[in-house]
Amino acid sequence: CKEKKYNYDQLPTTSVVIAFYNEAWSTLLRTVYSVLETSPDTLLEEVILVDDYSDREHLKERLATELAGLPKVRLVRASKREGLVRARLLGASVAQGDVLTFLDCHCECHEGWLEPLLQRGPPPVLSNIMGARRTVPFSRCIWQCGGTLEIHPCSHVGHVFPRQAPYSRNKALANSVRAAEVWMDEFKELYYHRNPQARLEPFGDVTERRQLRAKLGCKDFKWFLNTVYPELHVPEDRPGFFGMLRNKGLKGYCFDYNPPNEHEITGHQVILYGCHGMGQNQFFEYTSQNEIRYNTHQPEGCVAVEAGTDVLIMHLCENTTPEDQKFILREDGSLFHVQSKKCVQAERKDVSDSFVPLLRDCTNSDHQRWFFQEHMV
Numbered sequence: 001c002k003e004k005k006y007n008y009d010q011l012p013t014t015s016v017v018i019a020f021y022n023e024a025w026s027t028l029l030r031t032v033y034s035v036l037e038t039s040p041d042t043l044l045e046e047v048i049l050v051d052d053y054s055d056r057e058h059l060k061e062r063l064a065t066e067l068a069g070l071p072k073v074r075l076v077r078a079s080k081r082e083g084l085v086r087a088r089l090l091g092a093s094v095a096q097g098d099v100l101t102f103l104d105c106h107c108e109c110h111e112g113w114l115e116p117l118l119q120r121g122p123p124p125v126l127s128n129i130m131g132a133r134r135t136v137p138f139s140r141c142i143w144q145c146g147g148t149l150e151i152h153p154c155s156h157v158g159h160v161f162p163r164q165a166p167y168s169r170n171k172a173l174a175n176s177v178r179a180a181e182v183w184m185d186e187f188k189e190l191y192y193h194r195n196p197q198a199r200l201e202p203f204g205d206v207t208e209r210r211q212l213r214a215k216l217g218c219k220d221f222k223w224f225l226n227t228v229y230p231e232l233h234v235p236e237d238r239p240g241f242f243g244m245l246r247n248k249g250l251k252g253y254c255f256d257y258n259p260p261n262e263h264e265i266t267g268h269q270v271i272l273y274g275c276h277g278m279g280q281n282q283f284f285e286y287t288s289q290n291e292i293r294y295n296t297h298q299p300e301g302c303v304a305v306e307a308g309t310d311v312l313i314m315h316l317c318e319n320t321t322p323e324d325q326k327f328i329l330r331e332d333g334s335l336f337h338v339q340s341k342k343c344v345q346a347e348r349k350d351v352s353d354s355f356v357p358l359l360r361d362c363t364n365s366d367h368q369r370w371f372f373q374e375h376m377v
Helices: 025-038 061-068 084-093 115-119 132-144 172-183 185-194 196-200 207-215 221-228
Strands: 014-020 044-051 073-077 099-103 107-109 126-128 157-159 242-247 253-256 271-274 284-286 292-294 301-304 313-316 327-329 335-337 342-348 355-360 370-373
Touching (some): 014 084, 044 084, 132 172, 172 196, 185 196
Parallel strands (some): 014 044, 099 126
Antiparallel strands (some): 242 253, 242 284
């Protein structure tokens, strides 16, 4: 990346739009100055800061005075709270550059961050620098409606994590449901299976959003899975083989897996915990490939028992099911581990009040009988 050369005369100009609401002074100004100091003057048309009706005192006259002394920086104020997306659109509506570049209000651009983005394609190009949690769901509608979402390895923008997010996340679930209802077609059921509480969440009227999708000629979600993300394993969710994996003998207890964080999905033990019916850490799927999949997140985990042990731990799933991940859910409810030829049994942990599933010689005990349940009764 450092050795790459650019013909600046052939690159488009850009308007950098930064929306903010009650942002800390230090992180907001850090963002602005990093854009000005690392962006070639010939490429940077302007920096547009959009104040989404902040009420903190330092973001009023003090901010306006500070920005007035900076070149190419404009301050636009919303007349009411708009929310992040509408605030960005407000900035876009007054932009004059060839390309729109959206940045979070708490980030730091590195030298050479802008050139590779502008070289990527002819204008108009929407360069969208966001947090990953917002980008991934947003990418679906971009792809389905004819756009592309790309990661450029030579464009480096650091994200400064604030102690408290300025924008409220109390509508995160409703927004997630709206996205599922508008964009996922019949595959939205996979989302609801893993998030039962989402079925009860009010999400408003999405008629206009569906009409917009139809007007733009956007492709269906199946096209997205087949064309854009073919390597993604699409859950089978066969009736009777997904949901809470409950034990017949130890009533009220289910398989439970709660890794310390989303980056350490494997290597931890599956336990038994009181069934709660909320999906997530208690959602499992038994597949036609004899796997017990934990697939509420990516990458997907599969229950395994390493040779010579009796505890159930989580490994990454593979294209072909390894022997230590193969389980047969028999008609009598026993869960037979193929490699060890033993059955999964619910037991109390030594010197503890907690319970775990372990491999034991197969018997007729109800503690070796398991069944899936989708909803709490």
